[in-house]
Amino acid sequence: xxxxxxxxxxxxxxxxxxxxAADLPEALPPTLHPGTREPITSExxxxxxxxxxxxxxxxxxxxxxxxEEVRRVLLQWRCTPLYRARRLEExxxxxxxxxxxxxxxxxxxxxxxxxxxxxxxxxxxxxxxxIATETGAGQWGxxxxxxxxxxxxxxxxxxxxxxxxxxxxxxxxMDAYGATCVASPSDTTQSGREILRNDPDCTGSLGIAISxxxxxxxxxxxxxxxxxxxxxxxxxxxxxxxxxxxxxLEMAGDYPDVIVGCTGGGSNYAGIxxxxxxxxxxxxxxxxxxxxxPSACPTLTKGPLAYDYGDTAHLTPLVKMxxxxxxxxxxxxxxxxxxxxxxxxxxxxxxxxxxxxxLAINQLECxxxxxxxxxxxxxxxxxxxxxxxxxxxxxxxxxxxxxxxETILVNLCGHGHFDxxxxxxxxxxxxxxxxxxxxxxALALSGLPxx
Amino acid sequence: xxxxxxxxxxxxxxxxxxxxAADLPEALPPTLHPGTREPITSExxxxxxxxxxxxxxxxxxxxxxxxEEVRRVLLQWRCTPLYRARRLEExxxxxxxxxxxxxxxxxxxxxxxxxxxxxxxxxxxxxxxxIATETGAGQWGxxxxxxxxxxxxxxxxxxxxxxxxxxxxxxxxMDAYGATCVASPSDTTQSGREILRNDPDCTGSLGIAISxxxxxxxxxxxxxxxxxxxxxxxxxxxxxxxxxxxxxLEMAGDYPDVIVGCTGGGSNYAGIxxxxxxxxxxxxxxxxxxxxxPSACPTLTKGPLAYDYGDTAHLTPLVKMxxxxxxxxxxxxxxxxxxxxxxxxxxxxxxxxxxxxxLAINQLECxxxxxxxxxxxxxxxxxxxxxxxxxxxxxxxxxxxxxxxETILVNLCGHGHFDxxxxxxxxxxxxxxxxxxxxxxALALSGLPxx
Numbered sequence: 001x002x003x004x005x006x007x008x009x010x011x012x013x014x015x016x017x018x019x020x021a022a023d024l025p026e027a028l029p030p031t032l033h034p035g036t037r038e039p040i041t042s043e044x045x046x047x048x049x050x051x052x053x054x055x056x057x058x059x060x061x062x063x064x065x066x067x068e069e070v071r072r073v074l075l076q077w078r079c080t081p082l083y084r085a086r087r088l089e090e091x092x093x094x095x096x097x098x099x100x101x102x103x104x105x106x107x108x109x110x111x112x113x114x115x116x117x118x119x120x121x122x123x124x125x126x127x128x129x130x131i132a133t134e135t136g137a138g139q140w141g142x143x144x145x146x147x148x149x150x151x152x153x154x155x156x157x158x159x160x161x162x163x164x165x166x167x168x169x170x171x172x173x174m175d176a177y178g179a180t181c182v183a184s185p186s187d188t189t190q191s192g193r194e195i196l197r198n199d200p201d202c203t204g205s206l207g208i209a210i211s212x213x214x215x216x217x218x219x220x221x222x223x224x225x226x227x228x229x230x231x232x233x234x235x236x237x238x239x240x241x242x243x244x245x246x247x248x249l250e251m252a253g254d255y256p257d258v259i260v261g262c263t264g265g266g267s268n269y270a271g272i273x274x275x276x277x278x279x280x281x282x283x284x285x286x287x288x289x290x291x292x293x294p295s296a297c298p299t300l301t302k303g304p305l306a307y308d309y310g311d312t313a314h315l316t317p318l319v320k321m322x323x324x325x326x327x328x329x330x331x332x333x334x335x336x337x338x339x340x341x342x343x344x345x346x347x348x349x350x351x352x353x354x355x356x357x358x359l360a361i362n363q364l365e366c367x368x369x370x371x372x373x374x375x376x377x378x379x380x381x382x383x384x385x386x387x388x389x390x391x392x393x394x395x396x397x398x399x400x401x402x403x404x405x406e407t408i409l410v411n412l413c414g415h416g417h418f419d420x421x422x423x424x425x426x427x428x429x430x431x432x433x434x435x436x437x438x439x440x441x442a443l444a445l446s447g448l449p450x451x
Numbered sequence: 452x453x454x455x456x457x458x459x460x461x462x463x464x465x466x467x468x469x470x471x472a473a474d475l476p477e478a479l480p481p482t483l484h485p486g487t488r489e490p491i492t493s494e495x496x497x498x499x500x501x502x503x504x505x506x507x508x509x510x511x512x513x514x515x516x517x518x519e520e521v522r523r524v525l526l527q528w529r530c531t532p533l534y535r536a537r538r539l540e541e542x543x544x545x546x547x548x549x550x551x552x553x554x555x556x557x558x559x560x561x562x563x564x565x566x567x568x569x570x571x572x573x574x575x576x577x578x579x580x581x582i583a584t585e586t587g588a589g590q591w592g593x594x595x596x597x598x599x600x601x602x603x604x605x606x607x608x609x610x611x612x613x614x615x616x617x618x619x620x621x622x623x624x625m626d627a628y629g630a631t632c633v634a635s636p637s638d639t640t641q642s643g644r645e646i647l648r649n650d651p652d653c654t655g656s657l658g659i660a661i662s663x664x665x666x667x668x669x670x671x672x673x674x675x676x677x678x679x680x681x682x683x684x685x686x687x688x689x690x691x692x693x694x695x696x697x698x699x700l701e702m703a704g705d706y707p708d709v710i711v712g713c714t715g716g717g718s719n720y721a722g723i724x725x726x727x728x729x730x731x732x733x734x735x736x737x738x739x740x741x742x743x744x745p746s747a748c749p750t751l752t753k754g755p756l757a758y759d760y761g762d763t764a765h766l767t768p769l770v771k772m773x774x775x776x777x778x779x780x781x782x783x784x785x786x787x788x789x790x791x792x793x794x795x796x797x798x799x800x801x802x803x804x805x806x807x808x809x810l811a812i813n814q815l816e817c818x819x820x821x822x823x824x825x826x827x828x829x830x831x832x833x834x835x836x837x838x839x840x841x842x843x844x845x846x847x848x849x850x851x852x853x854x855x856x857e858t859i860l861v862n863l864c865g866h867g868h869f870d871x872x873x874x875x876x877x878x879x880x881x882x883x884x885x886x887x888x889x890x891x892x893a894l895a896l897s898g899l900p901x902x
Contacts, residue, residue: 005526005527007461009458010456010458072455075455075456076828076829083527087601107828107830109866109868146829149825149826150538150829168871169868169872169875170871172871172874173831173871173874175875175878176831176874177825177826371627374597374600374627374628375600375629377558378524378527378558378559378564378597378600378601379558380558380627415560415868417620417866417869418871420620420621420623420869421619421623423623423624423626423627424619424620424623427627
């Protein structure tokens, strides 16, 4: 019988996270203090983050131990399965081998708990009472709410207003976990009130929601801020995905020629890719990395690499990243997790060093890929994950044209059970492709800070 | 470290289903032909079901081999994890040990694919082109649609109209898998047209949807009918759940004092309980079985054991079961999977023989249990599954009062990600308890056929 699944035992859950900073041929450009424009220090970040997370953010240690308390919670659903997509291969009639890592088995249905759990743990260990965060469609907010519930922390989530109103289900999940969910912009913060004064009907953005959550953390001693992507320590926590894949592909006697991940802030892509990239940088096998983003939010493919703020109100430090400008508001499309104006500095750096490629795909092709995947493999991917699937199908079709038996590894970062309205709209022909016009991007970029 | 999870390897996926009929102290009363009222034969059932499934339906063999092609698909998500609910135990401050079997990791998020896959397989192997079925909230329909997609069969689903209109998400999942979903009652069948003629605004019931699907199968040579619960072969296919639990609890060095499952048609309850009951009947350890149903559809606790039809139009054979009458329409409550008027004959028989207890719980207590479970264990249960959780909490609280360290095993048959509207309504205080009045039950029962 042809094997379709590769499982690891609990003992094989990685004991350490992998930190790519240890192996980079060129150091990551420093994060800058928004006032002084000097490299940020641990003290500067102390009002916002738990100390252990700040240390991880700035660390260049290659391996960072995963605390037993964190492993214990992660083990509820990890190690996650790696699948060989044999039925999809057959449907595509491709000589390529397609593997997918399935992160949808977590309690909230995505990869987000991989970092929510350690973030909640460290904050609790340091005596923090409450965590403030932002969320777009709610994958991150619901995952953090779950982790806070496990560790007995209060959780305050600023949810982008348009999603708060249109997507009540992940919000309901946050409620169920006992979190407080506030539509952003709100009148609970100075930055929120300022935006509402100028535009009472503002439907919000991730940048605005970040401003509100950061403000609450900065102005309350018992509260810290958590972010679900972008930052080094978040990417670090996601490396359990790729570390598991390394072991699982060894079981399969295989190694990827190409690894595909979708990119919003960059964490699931980094989580699967960085451990393989580390192997390569330490003299191991070459591998092609492919970061896939929506054409409607083309951060990597159309945004320059520049210092920019992570939020709209410019409360965050300045990070060097691919960005569409902190004022960028993406057009309506259905991958709530891929709408951020910026990109993880570490992912941006890797692309800049030529260690990864990036690709933008339109949403109609992505939803079509999601349907094809569902019919072959039985799993309906989250709209975000369909971007990775669409790129994998492109690669498999290229392999067919070129008659190459390459190995493709895809990060299937979440299930689509919360996102069926998007599939309904797609199947009803209501969705359109939207490529952001270059002149609008230029306008959005005109406000970049001069550093 | 205290273990929280018990996993099995692929090799430990049961090679055979367990058939309780082999060990019953008293044979199951026969199913009767609706015309002759004589025990039904294999030939009578041939227009409706694949031959292999008819053989299983009538079999008294103890172990029935699971075909390799079926095991191969099941292995995508099986064996499913067994968890020790340590955080819930702590929250309840109970001396009891609570284990839960987690069936929500399947592609459609519930236990239903355990039988959808073999049913699709056998039909495909026998050259059937199309399968007709019914679904309430859509757990079964989406699972069968998934299985049909895997085996290349057409799938026609009659979905209860009120759910078709109010719950578009599982319908969208069926669409994604390529199934055809029709609101029932419909004008595509004689039984549907007849009902619509008498009541054009009829919002449907499972009994009506069954009539439509059965009619289509009976009148088309290339089409067979599939049912997602109630029948012997369906319960048989679900025994993989309990068979896995037996091995997993052996790993844990434990054995259940009580096993809890929710009952709509009875298949997930039977799936977890029957293998343990078989052990007991063959001289093994005693175990208390607890079937939990909604107070708003009290089939086991208020319905008599009687011969009745499985559908509204009286096209199905007559089965001896606990029933509220085939004309019974349950009040509005939020567990779409638990709204059937009848109960699996095998489950009814087991209750009648005193081998299991039954319990009805109101939905407010169930949703409260669901929230408590989510906050402790991170997983939000489907409304159906909250009935089992609520009963487990009752048992754990009894253990606390009596200071007994009993072992409780719960079947957590599905996740609630498709059912967040129900949680929204619950948290907003919009749900009410509804105990069916005895006089209305008496009225519904007055139409029972005389056998």
